[in-house]
Amino acid sequence: MKKNRQTQLIHAPRKAPQSIHTVQPAVYRASTIIFNNTNALFNRHWSDDYDYSYGTHGTPTTFNLADQIAQLEGGEYCLLAPSGLSAINLVNSCFLSHGDEVWVADNIYGPNMEHLRNLQTRYGICVKVYNPLDVHSFQPSEKAKLLWLEAAGSVTLEFPDLVALVKKAQAQNILTALDNTWGAGLAFNAFDFSDAHLSVDLTVHALTKYPSGGGDILMGSVVTRDKALHHQLFRMHALQGISVSGDDVAQVQRSLASMQLRYEAQSHSALKLLDWLKQQAKFSQVLHPADPDNISHSYWQAVCQEQHSAGLVSVIFDAKYSLQDIRQFCDALQLFKLGFSWGGPVSLVMLYELQHMRSLEHTHLQSGILVRFCIGLEDSQDLIQDIQQALSVLD
Known part of the structure; x- marks a missing residue:
């Protein structure tokens, strides 16, 4: 079909082969993703491991980094967010509802506490504070839904009694979320950190810090080994329209090697x-x-x-x-x-x-x-x- 020059500027008559191997993976920048045909459009589901349907859901660039962060942390599934705080807020908004009790360490990252206090005021979340060095100060009620951990804690750098706190939370079926920015997936494996192979349920990581390494990129992640938890997070991730730039992802990707x-x-x-x-x-x-x-x-x-x-x-x-x-x-x-x-x-x-x-x-x-x-x-x-x-x- 003969095309007008304006049309040719959009639909190029020739396209270079797309498959080569390079040191760094290709960068995909996408909002719209083109489906090959209607079968490809309708024979897909948001829960597929790699659902290429829209830029916010993921591209090869974002999925590649997410897979590497999941491996780094010792998990199976990873979602990327525009910042560490955005990743924290994703967890809070996904798993906390009116009347739920959330426990936070007294040395918690300040913006996380501020976000939870806001949820308490506006939506009736009950925020409880514990001493991370004293497992007895963690006294959850039957309404307890989520325990936040930091290792080490913000500013004063206390390392919590991680083993005792996770054991106590697990005994009462309380979800455990660890802000793992300090450990960065390198200091310890949050999904297997004791002789008893204890594991937290979720880790949050400010990729802004060590993974980025340049002081110039904002990004966060949420990692889990539990597919059901991942799907819950993914749905909230999609509902909130959370997404990251392919160019920012490429910058973090490039820094991972060092x-x-x-x-x-x-x-x-x-x-x-x-x-x-x-x-x-x-x-x-x-x-x-x-x-x-x-x-x-x-x-x-x-x-x-x-x-x-x-x-x-x-x-x-x-x-x-x-x-x-x-x-x-x-x-x-x-x-x-x-x-x-x-x-x-x-x-x-x-x-x-x-x-x-x-x-x-x-x-x-x-x-x-x-x-x-x-x-x-x-x-x-x-x-x-x-x-x-x-x-x-x-x-």
């Missing part, structure tokens, strides 16, 4: 800083689960493989230093940049007032302003010297 190398390098640097930070008189406490003096060290040691411990270290300054003093310290840092997140090449620092972040009393934490160091890929000795020169403003 992820373990970067994780181990940043973990190693963090341990070097830990030893030095513990010797500094201006800090009343240094927080890191690999520290033998840390209150949660035994829980970390029991679960984490090869003693992996990520690239985060927090310190609490002596109480004599004011918030203004700590702001001056942070402003004096040169290599550490003030910013949220972690896992990228640039080291980051952030300061926190714990009294505004916790609802339970934590006697193991000293009073004072907390500063969290997120270690990048700079030389560890250079980072130590940077902290040392910044501490001099407090003299």
Whole structure:
């Protein structure tokens, strides 16, 4: 059929062969996906492992990354979301209804707590808080539906009694969801983390951090081994119109090959800083689960493989230093940049007032302003010297 030039610009008369093998997989950018015929259109179902029907449901690019993240985490099924928080919200909105009880650790990621409090106010979800180091503080009622876990916890980095908490939740048929961003699928296998082969039901991972590795991509994931749970999540995923960019997926995909190398390098640097930070008189406490003096060290040691411990270290300054003093310290840092997140090449620092972040009393934490160091890929000795020169403003 002879075509007008305008039509030819849309329907090219020639098309290069589509099948070649390259180091990186091809990037598919799609909203509309073309069906070969009506049989292909109608002989498909949303529950198929690879349902190519619309861009929000998935493309070879997104499915490829999802499969790799599922394998990394030790699961079977994975859904991608535009951010780690979006992945968290997907879990909450999928499994919580009016009157349900959800339990969260007192050191939970702040935006997750804020989202749950919003659900409590608007939809009657009951939010309960427990001490992640004390399994007895987790006292679920018959309405308990979901237990959130973090290993390690946000900011103060306590590693929970994961074994005891999961056992207790399983005994009462409570769904367990682990924010696994710190462990990144490398520190331990969340779907097989004890001699008894204990497993959480779901993991959420902010791919923004270690999988991305560049500090420039936002993405999250939800992984499970349970097909029924995956289908529940997939339906909510579709109803909410959650999708990710093929170009962003390709960026994360490209970074996966170096992820373990970067994780181990940043973990190693963090341990070097830990030893030095513990010797500094201006800090009343240094927080890191690999520290033998840390209150949660035994829980970390029991679960984490090869003693992996990520690239985060927090310190609490002596109480004599004011918030203004700590702001001056942070402003004096040169290599550490003030910013949220972690896992990228640039080291980051952030300061926190714990009294505004916790609802339970934590006697193991000293009073004072907390500063969290997120270690990048700079030389560890250079980072130590940077902290040392910044501490001099407090003299």
